[in-house]
Amino acid sequence: MSTDPRPRRGRLPLRLRRHAVPWQHQRPTWREARPAVIAGALERALARPSGNWYVLGASTDVRRTRPLSGTVAGEEVVVWRDARGRLVGGPGACPHLGAPLADSPVRCGTLVCHWHGLALDGAPFAGWQPLPVHDDGVLVWVRLDTVGEEPPTPAPFVPARPPRATALTSVWRGAGDCEPEDVVANRLDPWHGAWFHPYSFVDLTVVQAPGETPRDGGAGAGGGDGDGDDDRFVVDVSFRLAGRLVVPVRAEFTAPGPRTVVMRITDGEGTGSVVESHATPLGPDGSGRPRTAVVEAVLATSDRPGFPLARRLAPALRPLMRAAAGRLWRDDLAYAERRGHLRARGRFPG
Numbered sequence: 001m002s003t004d005p006r007p008r009r010g011r012l013p014l015r016l017r018r019h020a021v022p023w024q025h026q027r028p029t030w031r032e033a034r035p036a037v038i039a040g041a042l043e044r045a046l047a048r049p050s051g052n053w054y055v056l057g058a059s060t061d062v063r064r065t066r067p068l069s070g071t072v073a074g075e076e077v078v079v080w081r082d083a084r085g086r087l088v089g090g091p092g093a094c095p096h097l098g099a100p101l102a103d104s105p106v107r108c109g110t111l112v113c114h115w116h117g118l119a120l121d122g123a124p125f126a127g128w129q130p131l132p133v134h135d136d137g138v139l140v141w142v143r144l145d146t147v148g149e150e151p152p153t154p155a156p157f158v159p160a161r162p163p164r165a166t167a168l169t170s171v172w173r174g175a176g177d178c179e180p181e182d183v184v185a186n187r188l189d190p191w192h193g194a195w196f197h198p199y200s201f202v203d204l205t206v207v208q209a210p211g212e213t214p215r216d217g218g219a220g221a222g223g224g225d226g227d228g229d230d231d232r233f234v235v236d237v238s239f240r241l242a243g244r245l246v247v248p249v250r251a252e253f254t255a256p257g258p259r260t261v262v263m264r265i266t267d268g269e270g271t272g273s274v275v276e277s278h279a280t281p282l283g284p285d286g287s288g289r290p291r292t293a294v295v296e297a298v299l300a301t302s303d304r305p306g307f308p309l310a311r312r313l314a315p316a317l318r319p320l321m322r323a324a325a326g327r328l329w330r331d332d333l334a335y336a337e338r339r340g341h342l343r344a345r346g347r348f349p350g
């Protein structure tokens with residue numbers, strides 16, 4: 001077995017790190033992780049259009065008898081499925097006396113306000129106006145033109161994904177005291193992976209950053225989000241399974257929109273798998289601090305013979321996938337919050 005972190009397809013996806021490097025002896029990455037490179041990638045991401053679409057949560061969280069609700073930049077919104085199963089939605093306050101529709105049940109596709117029984121089927125009623133909503137099969141989105149103030153688009157820009165029929169999907173949601181850009185900036189710093197998350201990542205090398213020549217000449221090939229340029233980070237990294245047992249892959253990170261970062265495995269085990277991290281501004285909390293939700297969708301795929309079995313085990317695997325995402329995001333949100341605080345005081349470096 002080799003300790004070369006670069007992915008190589010073999011009979012077994014796993015590799016045993018023979019010469020495990022202690023955390024403190026791994027190569028420092030801070031010289032390569034230039035603040036200007038991360039800031040440049042962030043600036044370009046923020047300039048991309050979103051069509052005013054915001055991710056609200058997982059498609060599976062819109063239940064037959066319960067709506068899914070949330071706030072986007074302080075606006076209460078609620079979505080549910082109508083009698084035909086289509087996603088509908090709009091403002092989260094009842095047009096009668098303002099009761100929270102989030103707490104109201106759905107009966108036969110109609111959202112029935114639990115305060116005085118006003119019934120909404122998704123069409124305009126009594127001053128309540130529906131909002132454009134979109135269910136991409138994994139995530140639900142809502143369009144708020146008054147919040148985004150960009151030219152609206154009929155549908156959100158959904159990143160290319162592996163076919164649903166062959167993917168194991170899981171969605172994690174969390175929130176922190178920060179702005180969406182703090183979340184995106186964190187994801188556009190791939191250099192921190194093995195230092196900050198040694199429980200998940202080892203042997204990490206950024207082989208290509210935006211505006212740089214690939215280290216091995218071929219790094220950027222494959223995958224992509226259709227941005228049509230080389231605005232991506234390409235990373236060789238091993239996912240740590242247990243102890244010295246790792247899965248080496250090549251992955252690329254792109255930001256197809258101002259609040260979305262996509263990691264796509266382009267070589268190694270799970271090629272074609274995608275992790276989408278979406279940041280949605282929730283609005284200020286009671287103390288006026290900005291809150292942002294992170295909704296992360298993992299769409300894992302593999303051409304290995306055992307993968308259909310893994311998909312059948314999805315109900316058992318999803319909690320594990322969500323737990324892994326939750327552990328990473330607990331740390332990353334702490335960083336995003338800190339970045340937000342430093343930025344608010346004008347003390348953010350770079």
Ligand code: FES
Nearest residue numbers: 094096097113116
């Ligand atoms: S507040 Fe909803 S029906 Fe009265």
Ligand SMILES: [Fe+2]
Nearest residue numbers: 193197328332
């Ligand atoms: Fe991280």
